[in-house]
Amino acid sequence: MVYLIVAYGCSVLKKKASEVDPSSNSIKQLIEDMFETMYAAKGVGLAAPQIGLSKRVFVVDASPFAEEGDEESNELKQFKRAFINPIIIEEEGELWSYEEGCLSIPGIHEKISRKEIVKFRSQNTHGDWIAEELKGLPARIFQHEYDHIDGILFPERLSPLKRRMLKNRLNNVASGKIETAYKMKFNSK
Numbered sequence: 001m002v003y004l005i006v007a008y009g010c011s012v013l014k015k016k017a018s019e020v021d022p023s024s025n026s027i028k029q030l031i032e033d034m035f036e037t038m039y040a041a042k043g044v045g046l047a048a049p050q051i052g053l054s055k056r057v058f059v060v061d062a063s064p065f066a067e068e069g070d071e072e073s074n075e076l077k078q079f080k081r082a083f084i085n086p087i088i089i090e091e092e093g094e095l096w097s098y099e100e101g102c103l104s105i106p107g108i109h110e111k112i113s114r115k116e117i118v119k120f121r122s123q124n125t126h127g128d129w130i131a132e133e134l135k136g137l138p139a140r141i142f143q144h145e146y147d148h149i150d151g152i153l154f155p156e157r158l159s160p161l162k163r164r165m166l167k168n169r170l171n172n173v174a175s176g177k178i179e180t181a182y183k184m185k186f187n188s189k
Contacts, residue, residue, distance in 0.1 A: 003037045003051035004185040008105045008153065009174025010052075017047075017054045017149040022084040022123040027057065031082040031125070034059045041182035043103045045141050047148030050104050052185065056085045058145040065137055079138045086122035086146060089131070091115035098140055100154050105173055106180045108166060112157050114143050 006012055020027050030048070038046035038059055047058035061080040066073035093116035101109040118139040121131045134142050144154065155163055155170060172178055176186040 001033045001036065002040045002183075003033060004183050005037070005041055005103045005180075006050055006052050007173055007176065007184045007186045008102075008155075008170055009187055010104075010185065012049050012052050012054055013104060013148070013153060014151045015049070015054050016151045017049055017056045019085045020055045020057060021127075022125055023127045027055075027084065028125055030055070030057060031059060034082070035061070038103075041103050045145040046103060047145045049148050049151070056149045058083050058086075058149060060138075060141050060145060062138055062141055076137060079141070082125075083142070083145070084123040084125070086120050086142075086149075088143075088146060089119045089121060091118050091143070093117040093135075098137075100140075100144055102144075102154055103182070105153065105155070105170070106178055106184075108155075108169055108173070110154065110158055110162065110166070112144075112154050114140050114157075118142055120146075 034046050034048065034051065037051060038061065044062055044064055045058060045060040048055040059082045062076040063080065066076040095113045096116055097111040097113045099109050100112045116139060117133060117135050119133045121129050123129055155166060174187060
């Protein structure tokens with residue numbers, strides 16, 4: 001099932017999401033639906049709050065970033081996962097900037113600085129906890145989606161000046177004065 005993508009300005013995007021039972025059939029179905037929704041919108045990540053559900057679940061598929069012949073590309077092709085109840089243990093390394101976008105904020109892309117390495121724990125669909133470390137682009141995608149389940153959107157990581165410069169464009173997204181190739185839900189409280 002393809003869900004509507006919740007737009008910037010909707011209150012569910014600002015809430016810290018709740019933990020879920022990872023082994024429930026409803027979570028397994030939700031993960032399938034989230035992948036289907038993400039692919040329909042041509043995204044590389046999607047968090048449950050972006051479809052209106054305040055749950056600590058997100059899915060990623062970094063394969064659109066892969067380029068043939070590049071060693072990192074093989075890692076990106078294989079970085080297709082669901083994360084359930086993740087907990088960041090540590091972010092380390094140098095800060096690096098990279099242009100990010102968001103399905104909930106279509107048409108706006110900005111350079112965001114993040115640490116290059118993230119260490120975390122998350123559960124699989126059997127309820128087992130797994131500790132992992134990601135580097136580079138996979139770490140960035142994870143951090144972006146993790147922000148969603150903590151109620152943080154990427155414009156909040158910009159300077160106050162940059163946020164003011166984007167204010168009108170963000171207001172246009174919140175009020176539905178945009179066109180997208182996928183269906184969205186606007187201003188639900």
